[in-house]
Amino acid sequence: MSRKLLMSLLLIIVLLVTACGRTAPAGAPVATAGAEGDAVVTVESGGGEGEGETAASEVEVFSWWTGGGEAAGLEAMIAVFNEKYPDIAFNNAAVAGGAGTNARAVLATRLQAGDAPDSWQGHAGQELIGTYVAADQLEPLNFLYEENGWLEVMPETLIPLISQDGNIYSVPVNIHRANVLWYNPTVLEENNVEVPETLEEWFAAMDALKAAGVETPLALGEQWTTMHLFETVLLATLGEEAYNGLWTGETDWNDAEVTTALENYARILEYTNSDASALSWQDASQLVVDGDAAFNVMGDWAEGFYKELGLEPREGFGWAPVPGTGGTFQFLSDSFVLPVGAPNRDAAIAWLTVAGSKEGQDAFNPVKGSIPARNDGDRALYDEYLQSAMDDWTSNTIVGSLTHGVVANDSWKSELDTALGLFLANQDVANFQNALSATCVASGPCK
């Protein structure tokens, strides 16, 4: 028996030694791969701007577009890039993660280790400004906007939302709308309910649905989707100006109007499904698809989900602005930035030029299911919903989304999220308002 053990032991040792032996040569290509990566770094740490030519043969772009239409859209845009800059290799460093959470942790550790990619994705607005501009990590891009005439083709109300002190810090590639009310046309028809346009009409509609036996008129999902709903209710109750003021300190969070907004929000929550916290946004949309719920408030990426299920616009699913927010386009946008000391600055600028171009945006957006940030996109490429969104984008007033990083910086948003979570647990409006007000003071804008 012990002989046998010894033999198998020897076998293990042999395996071990050969495996170690094997890892050395197998590790060799890894090491050289690392060395290639390091070559880029060497250029950076060498600080030699002159070595830029060799380095410009590559551009590393970091994003969280790894799956589905997003990844396909990115590929389409990369194809445009390769065509225009055939001698720059595109290094796609995409990391997935729900709403980019994992991706952001990876990016944060990379930046702190001094290993910045050439460009990265971020939600346009305070998410980028509050985190990266505040840390002096980004170059202003006004020169690119001027060179390419982007100021003329992007909505006037958009620019201040992505700027700080007159400097524009990112190139928005796509636009999504946050304040969309999705509905099941059949459910509304069967119960003789019109699509509501004001909050009061919405409440009436949901009461009618409830009376008619629809258990949950409004489908809701996990915590971030409740924040998404929250921002649209704030907008609907306060109106554009006061909503914008919330984020600059001009509107007092202790205002009676805000109390009304919070009460409206609490009231709306009563129409939602009790299992909300267990559902992803897709599951919540599914409730509308199946007719278990009549409404859902979600960003317009939901359209991609409905289409993926084979539903026809207007027949299988309908859309309208969230009641009380007609004429306002609450937007969010994925954008790309130019870091200070980008390892391959010229290549990064080339990428940003493509990202802001009509060609690049028209390649990306139809596939991703979003609209271009520019107002001169080729309408023929977009479907019925997206065309309506393009119309609204150019004609509506534009305000920013909270949940998706436009109006509040990350620190503020994460504190708001905690306050919201506590409110969902205890439903105490007064307490919620105090907490919201406190986050505003702690985060700067409010005194």
Added chain:
Amino acid sequence: MNMSRGRYWLYIPLFLMTLFYLVPMFIMLNTSFKSFSEVSLQTMWNLPSGLHFDNFKEAYTKLAPHLWNSIKLVIPASLISAMLGSINGFVLAKWKFRGSDVIFPLILFGMFIPYQSVLIPLVQFMRSIDLYGGLPGLILTHVIYGLPITTLTFRNYYAGVPTELIEAARIDGAGLLRTYWDILLPLSIPSFVVVLIWQFTAAWNDFLFAVVLTSPENWPITVALNNMAGSQIIAWNVQMAGAFLAAVPTLLVYLFLGRYFLRGLLAGALKG
């Protein structure tokens, strides 16, 4: 052992528990054969309308390039940490030196650090020793954070080996290395199996270290699996197919080595 007639009822709880352990696997496999539109909460128990092998094909094309990275990562990571754990365990159990009783708890405590909280210094340190981005750095990380459990396992196992054996060898003039090589190592196979399986599983399933320490061309399969899901629409059928594919190697290890794993535990490894 002869089974008396009255003990057949013992199978009832065993079969119930088998269901408990297998139901999630069933859901995973069941979903992975469905088409996108068939995937919904209400229909999760329904069998797929047909076997959509294309889910597996799609998942495989996305995962395959990273499979080899995982293999190159897991084999050295588990072997090296097992070797080191065995040596540490031997010294700390049978060849104590001044202070060795303090060393053991200090190493063991390393098991408890929350990995999320050390990501930043970890990346900075790896960069400073030039191991950031590639597999060697990730291997090193797994080896080091595996040391507490491997050392614990071997030390506890060796502690059960009669000291007389060691004394006898010493009297025969055997030094430390010879004692280890001739006496303890041949006895340690069960522990090796336990530790190798444990480390294999940990390294194979790890996502956190991999995603922050390696660059895209070196990503192991877990990062690729996570990347299959976009941030917005997730095709669960393909995701489940991918999850199953990614789990196949560990499942095989358990299937074929599970017996030895048990035997290792039976032989007293991990005994308090």
Added chain:
Amino acid sequence: MRFNRDSALAVALVSPSILAVAIFVYGFIAWSARVSLSAWKGLLPDYTWAGLSNYAGLLADPRFHIDVRNTLLFTTLFVGGCLVLGLGLAILLDQGLRGEGFFRTIFLFPMAISFIVTGVVWRWLMNPAQGSRLSGLNLLFDNLGLDFLINSWHTTRDWGIAAIAIPAIWQMSGYTMALYLGGLRAIPDEVREAARVDGASELQVYWHIILPLLRPITLSAMVILGHISLKVFDLIVAVAGKQLPLDVPAIYMWTTTFDGNFYGRGAAIGMMLLLSVAALVIPYLIYTTRNEAQL
């Protein structure tokens, strides 16, 4: 001690491990400790001294109170559940039934798959929808006529975290079973026989003889399971997303650090986790060393 040259060799053999642990464990802990005493908020390091303000902030933070309660509850249920289920299964398998190997393998399977994957399946299984949208396990219970088992899982008010312990137990109880089975097999048959001869019933044999002998295994299992429990993070996020009623320190640490840029606060949470682990582990270490001294 007696062999000086070998003692030097012994030190030399373990020193690489000691060095590695010194850097990767204690060095990084020291870094965390320093950050936890700083005012670092924002992307770039800021080591401005802030004293214990991050800790004070946490002690007054209602979210952290929820976290502590959830962790205590989760740990108790998870560790307790694994131990009870593991021991039960081990005793069953120790009866020498046919097919033991098959069951053992099945029970160990869940350990092979990562939380990231199994979490999603459990999210579906534990869907809490009621009425016509019944799904997951609730639907199964309904079809089997086990209506009384239908419940709202992790959306249960105040006790939702208990439901999260189920997938965790599912994953780790097989391993606990294996540990106990190892322990049971190591107990010589004579011990049981002697007790039986003394007239002890089977139950008494287990209660008075076997269980005390298994105590060291219970302790090791508690340490291993306990540290998994305190660090639980991806399982909860996969099953239930990030939501306050199911928040635990590890999730708070992650979100406040990487979503909110509150690095100082994140590090303080990490340190609190470590301190609580130390409170748990150090008595265990003292116990084991003392026991060995007696041998």
